[in-house]
Amino acid sequence: MDGLIQLLYSVPVLGLLFQFVGYVIEIVPRIAPIILQNATPIALAALCGVMCERSGVVNIGIEGIMIAAAFVGWYVGVLVQPALGGDPSAFFGVTPALLVALGAALLAGMLISLLHAWLSITVRADQIISGTIINIAAFGLTGYLNTLISTTSPNGAGAFTRFRPPPEIADIPVVGWIAEMLLRQGPIAMSLIVIVIVFQVLLFRSRWGLRTRAVGEHPRAAETVGIDVIWVRYRNVVLAGALAALAGAYLSMEGTNSFQQGMTAGRGFIGLAAMIVGRWTPVGALGAALLFASARALGDSISFARPPGELGTLLGQLPGQFFDALPYLVTIIVLAGLIGRSIPPAADGQPYEREKAAA
Amino acid sequence: SSGASPSASAAGSSESAPASVPVTAHSDLKIGVVTDVGTANDKNFNEYTYVGTKQGAAAIGAAEPPVTVPKDSSEFASSIQAYVDDGYDIIVTAGFSLGVATTQAAHDNPDVWFIGVDQGPPCVNAEGLPDTTFACAGDAATLLPHFVALSYQEDQAGYLAGMAAASASKSGTIGAILGISLCGPCIRYTQGFKLGAESINPDIKLVVNWVTESDFVKAFNDPVSGKSYGDQFLQQNPDVDVLFQVAGKTGNGVLDAACEAGIYGIGVDVDQSLSYPNAAKCTITSAMKSLALAVSTDIGKIVDGSMKGGDDHWDASRDGIAYGPFHDLASAFPANMADLLDAAFAKMKAGTLVTCPEKCGDLSTLK
Amino acid sequence: MTSDVQVTQAPALEMRGITKRYPGVLANAGISLDVRPGEIHALLGENGAGKTTLMNILYGLARPDAGEILVDGTPVEITSPHDAIAHRISMVHQHFMLVPVLSVSDNILLGEEPMAGPIFLDRARAHRRIRELGKTFGWEIDPDQRVESLSVGWQQRVEILKALYRNARILVLDEPTAVLTPQETKEIFAVLRRLRAEGYAIIFISHKLHEVLEIADRITVIRRGKVVGSRTPAATNEEDLAEMMVGREVNLTADRGTSHPGEVILRVEQVRVKDDRRSEVVQGVDLEVRSGEILGIAGVAGNGQDELVEAIVGLRRPSSGRIELAGRDVTHAGPRQRHRLGVGFVPADRHRFGLVLSFPLTDNFILTDYYEPPYARGIIRNEAAIDARARRGIRDYDVRTPSATVTTGTLSGGNQQKLIVAREFDGEQRLLVLDQPTRGLDVGSIEFIHGQTIAKRDAGTAILLVSAELDEVLELSDRIAVIYRGQIVAVRDGRTADKNEIGILMATGGSGASGSPSSPAA
């Protein structure tokens, strides 16, 4: 056995490959919780996209919804903190102010989505234009207000804290690190997995899911069986707004507890990409987000502790910028190499007119 | 004694106006600020440059200066030009990135005063034009008499922070996280930090990493990435028990990570216990540049005619750098911490303390 | 004209003075219509007459400008299909209203979902019901099959099940037989008779006069949105009906004359073709088409003729076999090379392949030869020549349009088809491939296109005609090849062929019971 491994190592390329796989297997379990954290906002953004586009509405305004929700969550926290106050509870450091802030963030996200729904469903404006409007407006307004407000550096309502699982959990053989990854999280990151599973099941097993898919594939057929296409789309788009808002709330209320102008840093668009790579399914979207986050975390940990052996020396010769680009390159390679063409819902992006010539 | 003498002078908060000139003074000088790309409210470099300008203006009784924020580097020149066209007398530009544009403007508008923060020493060619080959043949002081190129001795501030870190560390291992490897001041801070730490504990172990080598947004403007990077850093280096952030707002996330891991954090540029209250509970001190002080002082000197163009270097001797007050965390240090720091500070004033290796500003010394 | 049928029983449904105006079109002008329980009322009219519009109004898909609807004698407001369903009205639409990627059962239960609890679907229950429902008509149907994998005939059956699943009593079928074989049509008719016996009130729309005469109790003809009159089958005949529809005498059967076949133009040898789902749907076809003859390919839609045609015109690579054009091997040539060798192609799906609906007519006229003189000098377009081309085509083929610059999408289906014919028939073709050239067109347009086809043949063009419309194949072809499950199962002489035999060959492949039409041909 060892002989075999020695043999394999002796083959240069194969050896490197082996070392790399070994390195990944060794490192990933350790950084798993961080991977999930980095994946959370991206995955939630992607889920927002899935929910919209499965009903036939393209939404490239996710980034905008996120930044707006992040801002509202933080600023409402600032406003209500003095009134509600309260020390962080043991349970995820929840305070009344924090909950109010979270609620406000979700509400904001849903309101913005309502605008998108109105523009793209009722007004039948081009959905990409509508999304672009939301992006520009959201970045503009949050930047505008933040500039005015933060002259008096106010303190937010704090942030959700992470659950600390007992060390025994991590020590469970094989699956221990997975449990660790799922449990060593704040409430939003922890709920992500639940949201994905519920969403996936509902999408393919519930009436809501069936109608959503029908409306996204062939709205007229859906209407001829008495389904209110407009209503289904409105409902999905507005609901999806809450998901994007949750992603934004994660940034300003769990990932950190402060708001920074443009702190979404493109996560919404990367979520859009994750949705496509994940072929418009919740589980796929999560997978894509995790892949992306893993590549980033891996690149970072290589910069911390270069793996031993010629693999290490090889990686050492690469410019550091290569590791910055790694997650993006990996996404491209996986999409082009493994996933290939991913086909969107047939009616995606097409406004629906009730009275249209049957012919 | 938390607020030690050097720190008192520049607690970096807008409240404490330094030169308390009677505000009866009046001046109709027009003063304006151009920040680096991003925002004027970064609780950091841009903001305190602006604060300093406001203090300077207030001190001489001039109107409150406006601030403009370019959207990207192609707008540096036009943002400065907008002030010139509007008849401004003193234009403050914040950041190395605006160096070339400011120098050019100073060359084109000899009557206008320019204060270029973090732009010293100025580098011009024989015609007094910005020289990006960095041969620096021309003498800026004479060619551009109205161009004040501010610079700070970050390594001195870093040195003090390093001393504090080494003193507070029980494990003998400390860390520093830079926003990006492509930032001169960040590197000098860290080099000083290293020497300072070693001055306390010769075999201290310093782990240095940077969040990115490419992306300036991720490096200075993305606290979420900063936090998860900090988490991963601390997981990889469990012995680190004091963490120095040199990463702007991304670094705020690093401080969060430190607090959450139950270790100490050290802020940068300003007193971050005030500028980033979220992490005050674990921020034991900060490596500070006296941004506000330098700018406001220079404005005063321009008005009373004593200001000279050229390199305007702010180091310990001019209280250009300082360490941040310990606030409630003095207990983190040995009782004599403040005295040690003040002693070192005094040596710096005297110029008898080496705070940067000869290859100052060269990343390789940290790798 | 007034109806010569006296009302005996209270109508289940009555539409009074329905009027509907579309931009530039008076689709329905005060149409009144009623149907009684246990009656099949046929609605006849040429394209654009307003049949579908009227039914859309009944079903709540369009709002009338005037007029009222009564169910069981009481006026009702129908503002959406939801209301229609509530009044137990169901409709089989002219164009399939099925979601291709969903399973048969999901399509059927959509909108009327049986639930297990408040959230989840009870698919098991739905499956049981669908199976039972299918059995009552002798249809073995797998509820889990994806609709897109079903043959057209079976999709039509699913549509009917969908309607019945909602236990309606008023059933509307808009051109349900357009895509069916005679056998399948017979089968559907049996179902309809049975439903009539059970007391359903049925409205049946078709262009096929003989079908209408066969199934209907009452026939109402509309033209340009007005009722021209009503007849009982007994009291009328095809010529009479055709004249009522078009408003002039119509020659129902093109005179195909005699053909003088010349040398072989198209030779297809052992060609095998895979479809998009990688399954081999053309399994070794041999064909020969000579100049000056029309070879008709009869077959149930979905037996590989689409893929065969795409292979012949170069839109799809055969996985094996050989295609020769006038002695030249073109197996691996692209559409353009074949076009230049004189291949004209009228595709079945005019919206997908034939036209760019968002372009003006002018651009569509030059779609296939935009790159060569006179329409292009080098890479520069020659607008003058393009314009001239369009005007000529519009004139010669009487395409009804306000101008040559309006977007093609606003043309009627028939006129869109005429545009394609005008483009593909023009010039010296060696081979013309016509795939469902008259699908959904009215007798007027059909008459015109058939005439043109025969003229081309007599001018020496080899013509390959593919049609699910058996009558059309029988009427035009000099030779008829029957395709079944990707193979040519028989070739007959066009003049002596027996309609019944061909129909059976189409449905069963002749090899006997194997593929009985009562189980889906996936």
Added chain:
Amino acid sequence: MTTERPPSQGRRLVALPATVWAAVALPFISIVLALLVGSIVILASEVIVPGHPFDVTLPVTAYAALFEGAFGGLDPIVNTIRAATPLVLAGLAVGLAFKAGLFNIGAQGQFLLGALGSVTVGVALNQASPFIAIPAALLAGMLAGAAWGFIPGFLKAISGAHEVVTTIMLNYVAVSVIAWAVSGPLDQPGSPSPITAQVGNAALPVIIGRNGHLGVLVALAAVLAVGWLLFRTTRGFEIRTVGANPDAARYAGMQPRLIVVLTMSLAGVLAGLAGATVVLGVTHYMMASFGTTVGFDSIAVALLGRSSPVGIVFAAILFGAMRAGAPLMQIQTGSLIPAELVDVLQATILLFLAAHEVIRHILKLRGVKAGLETTDTIARTYGRESV
């Protein structure tokens, strides 16, 4: 079945002023409404700012300054044109892709690569004769941009990889490439932070006013070229056909995959050119922190311009004017008004144009051209495989 002449036919005959009004009415009204909304934002925000007296006239002051900064004299106008130049080019890059049914979110990355390419050659030739240096540097920018556009086009053609994903990812990769190049091969030894040398003789000469550089003409040439390509050549016909109906394109013997690669590469050329004009015309050097908002704005410009070359010019001028006027607005309002007001205005203008049907209905506008309806193919093509 008689169909009346569509109104567009009739309007041809109407007198010129009416047609002009029809064309400009909605944009004009949208801008006015946007300014109203903006002033509401300003007044509302005054409440938030501590320690300043409430000033009702602030919106007027702000807009006056914005306008003066954008159009108040030759220099401001030149600033506007200068800011519009890269937006025109990048806008064309996005619009051209839209025509082929491709959503090119990658103008950002193509811009950055173009800038890098031109600065590399520009620095190398900064002593050479301008007649060699300038064309060479521009060409380098185009090629680098083309490469960055080619990749997503090629990947889509061979594997169907959705260009939205690949272009987004490549935007970030471009940032790393720039950081690597500027901190490595191109870095100037003495500099405290990475920076390239000046492009010297490769700098675009000033042709109007104080700083209106040659890039303006480059952009105009590009507009004409793209318009000519799209509507006067068979290639353009192929591009539009593939965008409108790829199946019909195959039927017509075109090669959609080839067209996709070609179009994305051309888009790269245009965006790359945009980057080149900024580096060679405005900054003249590059730092590792070199970034831009053009890539992001260009999407809005292309949409606002309905991805028609002429429309894009006007959209770009509007956006450019806002950017050029913003500094003076901040100066003269004592920075009570953050620069982001400009974004709010831009978004609101887009909003009213997108909701044109509502506006027309409310304001009872007759015979007025629609706002953004002609772009409806864009979202459709996003949701469809174009090869």
